[in-house]
Amino acid sequence: MRWTSALAIYILFWSLSVFLVLPFGVRTTREAGGDLVPGQAESAPHEFHAGRIAWRVTIVATILFVLFLLNYTYGWVTPQSVDLFGRKSMITR
Structure with a gap:
């Protein structure tokens, strides 16, 4: 496998992993004990740590x-x- 193909596949795995990881460890403002800002969705995370994600x-x-x-x-x-x-019989190597 060429390194460019491996890199492209890794990027695909990385973008898939974003959707696997995002729901874990999220606390809403209500769970954190804070007050909602007017217009804020109740399901919005209290703090977003992009580096940790x-x-x-x-x-x-x-x-x-x-x-x-x-x-x-x-x-x-x-x-x-x-x-x-x-x-x-339809699968070829």
């Missing part, structure tokens, strides 16, 4: 990418192993 996303994306790269190298899961409809 980016660090968590990078860790998750790196783990997922390493698993992907190991599978690419060693071939643990192949299209033939997940053939659910018995169409092995």
Whole structure:
């Protein structure tokens, strides 16, 4: 695999990981014991730490990418192993 392809796949894993990480560790203003500002949504986070979120996303994306790269190298899961409809003749290597 070329390094440019690996970088593009890592970026895809990183952008997917954002949606996996964002819901965790969020406290609303009401949960933090603060007062809502007029016009503020009740579900809005009390404090947003972009650096902390980016660090968590990078860790998750790196783990997922390493698993992907190991599978690419060693071939643990192949299209033939997940053939659910018995169409092995349509899959070419």
